[in-house]
Amino acid sequence: MKEMATYRELLARVKSEIDEVGAAEARERHGDALFVDVREREEWEEGVVPGAVHVPRGQLESRIEGLVPDRSRELVLYCSGGSRSAFAAKALQDLGYENVTSLTGGFTDWKRNGFPVEAPRSLSPDQRRRYSRHLLIPEVGEAGQERLLGGRVLLIGAGGLGSPASLYLAAAGVGTLGIVDADVVDDSNLQRQIVHSTETLGEAKVDSAKRTIQALNPDVEVKTYEERLTSENVERIFGEGWDVIVDGADNFPTRYLVNDASVWHGIPVVHGSIYRFEGQVTVFNPGEGPCYRCLFPTPPPPELAPSCAEGGVLGVLPGIVGSLQANEALKLVLGIGESLQGRLLLLDALGTTIDEVSVQRDPSCPVCGEHPTITEYVDYVEFCAGVGR
């Protein structure tokens, strides 16, 4: 017959098989080690060790690999008194985690020592339902959703690309969306610009988009800029603290202006462009990867660069490209995955192919290179017209 053990005996055995750490020593490791709070939600909501991730004991084994893929990472597990975290530490050891300790005395002892405690931000029950499919993804989870809700994304253009991008970013719960567009909704827009509708014909695009976005998700604050981005207003608009810019502009002067301003403000740009059946998507991350001028030092002459208004575009193409832009923007806000930095995706909707070419930082780039020659806004119209070249 199998030997029976009492709870106390089992706990003692588990504690003998794991490493434990006292509050004072844990305090010294705070900052290097990742603290994992294994308590229940109600306990967690009353206060946590700053920076701790919350994984209730019952979900630990199923979620930890997504949250901490590196099994050599130093982990300090805590519960309220040090028992549940002991069992949790044993479970993680069994999963192959090599550097796990359990906080003896738990959060209670940590608090009694006067060590730092913070109130966790937490989602409302409504938000927990709305974003439940995000909360289930280990790479997003509650912490990621809170990042999204605190995220700020600026969209240049509320047209073909800005429509799907703004809708998906809003649905995902990006807390603040800025939209720059001076145009009004025209009936020729509605073949692809799905953030607008027949009802908003003639309205400012920023207002039309704001209405649709807020109907989709009232969590999102929409800041509208009913103006065309220029050298005169770019500092004011970019200076409002954006995490990511989604560039869906329709002309080269704006593209180069967005580039220069984003390099100087250090804001990553998710770039998308479309024509007929073909699209291009990439990410320009100042200081980390190439910028738009590294990729295209010189804009093409107009016969090589007709706009969609001149050459046309398949309605669904901006849906695909704008959604890819939203995906890149979400990853940048969340700080997960691998962005398109250094890679340009080339989509051909007619052949349904996706190619990828590499984009490298140009050391001689006039804006982000080693010895920049452009350090203030230029006349982007003259630049695109080739004056002085």
Add this chain to the structure above:
Amino acid sequence: MTKVRIPPTLRNEVGGERELVGVGDTVREVLEDISGRYPALEAQLFEEGGLAPFVNVYVGGEDVRTLDGLETRVNGASMILLPAMAGGAPASPAALGSRRAEPGSAERSPRWTALRREGRATHCPSLLRLPATRRVPGRDAC
């Protein structure tokens, strides 16, 4: 034999083809081979004997500017020609401003090229100009 992907904006120059096959060991030889068959392409690809600065050429997914330029050997890899595309939110003519070239300008390349050499051509929205007081005449933005 090297496959060369033609971007939509250059297809008028090659009879609507999406892909051409060129012969040659280097990027220059392949491009000269297809330009020989489609002379209209040559004006868009080459400038003063070199590659036009507004066209990117990739061999095996790498920008030839980071390799040996026109002398890059193709070694059986496929090539992609790629000019920048502006397209995104379409703008109404009113929003684009009066300095925008008329749609017909796409057919007037030689004239535009001549104007550009003189520094008089533009196809850009007027609202992106700096105020006259802040302009640097003839400034080389590159």
